[in-house]
Amino acid sequence: MIEIFAPYLLIVMSWNDLDPSATMQTSQALYIDEKTCIVAGEERLGLIEEDRVERLGKFQVDQIRTENSKFFCVRHQTEIQKHHPLIAEN
Numbered sequence: 001m002i003e004i005f006a007p008y009l010l011i012v013m014s015w016n017d018l019d020p021s022a023t024m025q026t027s028q029a030l031y032i033d034e035k036t037c038i039v040a041g042e043e044r045l046g047l048i049e050e051d052r053v054e055r056l057g058k059f060q061v062d063q064i065r066t067e068n069s070k071f072f073c074v075r076h077q078t079e080i081q082k083h084h085p086l087i088a089e090n
Contacts, residue, residue, distance in 0.1 A: 006030035007032075007076045008032070008074070008076070009037075010029045010037045012041065012044050012071045014026075014069040044071060
């Protein structure tokens with residue numbers, strides 16, 4: 001078996017500024033390097049914005065006008081952390 005370690009985690013967050021806590025949505029994906037992660041994040045935000053503009057053209061409502069999105073590329077830890085709940089730790 002070949003294992004591939006993808007160290008960059010793309011996190012995309014979308015929300016509505018009128019009620020951010022109730023409308024927050026996130027998605028995650030792994031990428032092999034930071035450049036690829038950033039390109040993927042920018043493409044995803046472009047698609048989200050295109051969809052928002054298209055819906056805003058059809059429906060002139062504040063809910064669509066106040067939608068917002070952001071992305072982060074976060075580097076994973078390089079070590080694997082193990083947890084053994086059945087082994088007593090002293």
